[in-house]
Amino acid sequence: MAHVSPEVALAISRQKARYARYADTKQWDKFDKEIGLPTAQYVYCGTDGQPVAxxxxxxVFESPGACAAWFGNFFSYLETLHNIGLGDFEQIAPDQVKAVFGFEDQLFSKHLGSWAGLRGGGFYYETWKLVDGEWYIQDLRMERTYQQATFLFKVGLIGASLLGLI
Incomplete structure (x- = not known):
């Protein structure tokens, strides 16, 4: 395993912090353009290892733009917070790094607060690519290790699905 320099670890960690901040502050244009390569694939899995429905x-998203568009709509009804842990990095090529980040997230209804919420955590498994002096996500796979959702959150998902909101 080839370790990365402190400068590379810091640059990728900064980008990962922006990933979470842009999602939580609903800056979807920046999430789309500044964090991942245009061809980056994003896959978000539940505790069973399968893509979340x-x-x-x-x-499962074929680009940061597709991910930003979908979650931009989904998160518009929610207050969110994503906490990202320290990264574990492995240099696999001069311009590529594998990274694993622990995370915890919270999603709550803007109107019902903790009555309709989801809390969880797990790990992001990612490949980062250096392009023109900047690091970008090349591929991302989030795997939850735990999740707790309130009954009202689950009912809200069903209702939003039936109404065509998600």
Whole structure:
């Protein structure tokens, strides 16, 4: 395993912090353009290792833009917080790094607060690519190790799906 320099670890960690902040502050244009390569694939999995299905959508996205568009709509009804842990990095090529980040997230209804919420955590498994001096996500796979959702959150997902909101 080839370790990365502190500068590379810091640059990728900064980008990962922006990934979470842009999602939580609903800056979807920046999430789309500044974090991942245009061809980056994003896959979000549940505790069973399978892509999460929210409504009729499996959370597999072929680009940051597709991911930002879908989650931009989904998160518009929610207050969110994503906490990202320190990364574990492995240099696999001069311009590529594998990274694993632990995370915890919280999603709560804007109107019902903790009555309709989801809390969880797990790990992001990612490949980062250096392009023109900047690091970008090349591929991302989130795997939850735990998740707790309130009954009202689950009912809200069903209702939003039936209404075509997600």
């Amino acid at each position: 929210l409504g009729t959508k499996k959370c």
